[in-house]
Amino acid sequence: MPVSPLDPAEPTKVRSYHSILRRLRCRGGAVDISATVAPRFEYGLFAPRFLLTGERSAEIVGGADAIWVSASAPLQCDGEGIRGRWRLSVGEDVWMEAAWSPSSEMRDPSGAPDATELARRLDSTIAFWRTWMRRCWYEGEHGGHVRRSALVLKALTYAPSGAVVAAPTTSLPEAIGGVRNWDYRYTWIRDATLTLISLFVLGFRDEADEFKTWLERTGAGRPQDLQIMYGILGERSLPERELPHLVGHRGSAPVRIGNGAVKQMQLDAYGQILEAGYLYAKAGGRLTPENWRFLAGLTDIVCTRWRNPDHGIWEMRDAPRHFTHSKLNCWVALDRATRLAARHGLTAEVERWKPERDAIRAYLLEEAAPTGWFQQAAGLAAPDASTLLVPALGLLPTTHPAVLRTIDIVRRDLECEGIVYRYLTSDGLPSGEGAFLLCSFWLVDTLTHAGRLEEAEGLLARLLALANDVGLYAEEVDPTSREALGNFPQAFAHMALVLSCAHLSAAKAGHVPFQGTHDYAELALDRLLARSERERA
Incomplete structure (x- = not known):
């Protein structure tokens, strides 16, 4: 292209x-x-x-x-x-x-480009991508995989608006012959912010600025009207419908366009935005007064909504639940907003948000981990790979007994051949899907920050071997056949690969603390900022 x-x-x-x-x-x-x-x-x-x-x-x-x-x-x-x-x-x-x-x-047919013009366009394209990649600061292990993933994430960005799509395809099945076939050609707030964080820690600042501008335009208006996803130009109406005249990939029907998840309540989006805003500001990005009013408005919404059930990160199509991951990200929203407010001397906001932040933390420890490990949802004692993010987002240290037990239960019940399923509970759809690459990289990160580097390195090597011949990943994979499943290529998988390689390389070099409570993405950003300071000196 x-x-x-x-x-x-x-x-x-x-x-x-x-x-x-x-x-x-x-x-x-x-x-x-x-x-x-x-x-x-x-x-x-x-x-x-x-x-x-x-x-x-x-x-x-x-x-x-x-x-x-x-x-x-x-x-x-x-x-x-x-x-x-x-x-x-x-x-x-x-x-x-x-x-x-x-x-x-x-x-006009006479204006069709000739071979000379087409060759010029190819040379210009190669020059653009080489120029862009020279901005990458990554020097750790598996640099080829990291740079390839960075290229994929950039290619998933719609240049005119700055939006990042989850994947460029629709309805590639999560199980051959199954019905879990969704349209990913849209911008999820969650996916896009995580993608931009991964590019940010590699040194790609412009993409963060462009996405911030897109979010400012798209979210213009009242904070309470924020959606979990949009079209690439900021479209809000994304009605889901089926195309019965198409048989689907290898007979996997239905083929869908649009996505009904746009109407869901997914509380984790608030945490993703506040996390991105916090890291953006820490890296020297400018938050305008209007930006702050928007973020503060979202934080106030979290104070009123965090006790409600939602459909969660996995967009389950049955009754809402009190998902651990959703509550965790509500805590993240309040924690990062409190830190931002304290940095700017906004004491009234700090005093208003701190009690709610602490209440969510208490809820997570009491209701989400009643038997000493973090379960999928309050009242549902089932494992969910998203609970691996409890230490990654800074709620508890990786050495906490509940975190260690959660790791063990996720590995025992959800890991298969080194790849991790999201969950095994009923979700309102017929069963059958592949293991989730994003979750598998999360496990690498958790093992890394627990100091279990040999285990993390072995698991990462297995995951890197799952890329296709040009280094691309789908959303899921069949653990037995190693067949790629789901939409392709998927931003989540490539974003997670970048961060896992960065975390593990830093840990092996002695730059990751194995004790204490940390936000993994913030640690990666701190390493980038420290390097920038050294180069300026």
């Missing part, structure tokens, strides 16, 4: 050509090449019109969409698609581009 700088003075600000560019090169002998462009618009509701507009150019038009095909060698049209069939000898190239536009923007 070619890009070029909008301004030479700002090489990371780009123009996108809304196209897919391919260069086919024969490196030895001779090879026969066959290429086909045969899209179906509107999710396959109809076949578009295919038309050659020149020897090496074609248009595909249907409804509101058009695709313009150009190549450096002759093309053919057979009524079902645009095709190219060529024989290349050693050293020969063929270029091909498929570019999208609204069908109302008809193009």
